[in-house]
Amino acid sequence: MLQVYLAGPISGLNYDGATDWREQAKDLLSPFGIKTLSPLRNQEHMRKIGIFTNAAEETARLESPMSTPKGLTIRDRWDAMRCDVLLVNLLGAKTVSIGTVMEIAWADSKGIPIVAAIEPTTNPHEHAMLMHCIGYRVPTLWDACDVTRQLLAC
Numbered sequence: 001m002l003q004v005y006l007a008g009p010i011s012g013l014n015y016d017g018a019t020d021w022r023e024q025a026k027d028l029l030s031p032f033g034i035k036t037l038s039p040l041r042n043q044e045h046m047r048k049i050g051i052f053t054n055a056a057e058e059t060a061r062l063e064s065p066m067s068t069p070k071g072l073t074i075r076d077r078w079d080a081m082r083c084d085v086l087l088v089n090l091l092g093a094k095t096v097s098i099g100t101v102m103e104i105a106w107a108d109s110k111g112i113p114i115v116a117a118i119e120p121t122t123n124p125h126e127h128a129m130l131m132h133c134i135g136y137r138v139p140t141l142w143d144a145c146d147v148t149r150q151l152l153a154c
Contacts, residue, residue, distance in 0.1 A: 002152050004029060005037045005079045007104065008089035009097035015040065015047040021089050021141055028145040034152060036087075037079045039099075043067050080106040085148050088116040088134070089141055096124050108133040113151055117144040 006025055010018045019040050026036040040046060046067060065071045076099065080086060086107035088100060107114055115136040118125065131137070136147045 001033065001035050002085075003035045003037055003083045004085045004087050004148055004152075005083035005103070005107070006039070006087055006089070007080065007100050007107075009093050009095075009100055010039065011052050011097065011099075012094060014051055015044075015049065018052065021091075024141060025087060025089075025145055028142065029149065032149050032152070034149065037083060039072065039076050039079070076103060077106050080104075081110050081112070083107070083112060085151055086112055086114045087144055087148050088114060088118075089144065090116055090118040090123055090125050091141065093124055101125070101130060104130060104133050115144045115147045115151070117141045 004025075006022045008018075008021065019038065022036065022038045022040070026038075029036055043064065043066065045064060046052075066075060080103040086103065088104060090097075090100070104114055113136070114134045115138070116134045117140055118134075118137055120139050136144075136151075138144050138147060
């Protein structure tokens, strides 16, 4: 089965804010037989955190080895390096997401196509090296899902 990793900012958002667009992408891609991988899959216990921070010290993270800083790094790296396409949503980002930048670098190191939904004008992720790694830059999540579908010829 074809797999798409859904990368994007989590810090500064609550659980629903970090998962809502991922659910939309899943709904757009699953009819074509494309499986989506979310960094928050099977982590519903993280709802009680409230707003995620960069410090990763929230006690709810201790409820699962998959949500500790080491656990999430290992799984996110594995997902970003084994997926068929990395779909990134940077729309509305307020600050640079270090984790998302790492996921882009991991995927790029494996030659995995990267599709990013990002504003056509400015975004805190604007950087020459990062933009060079992104193969397809589009203005909406729907467009990102459509390019992903076309890449995978579904």
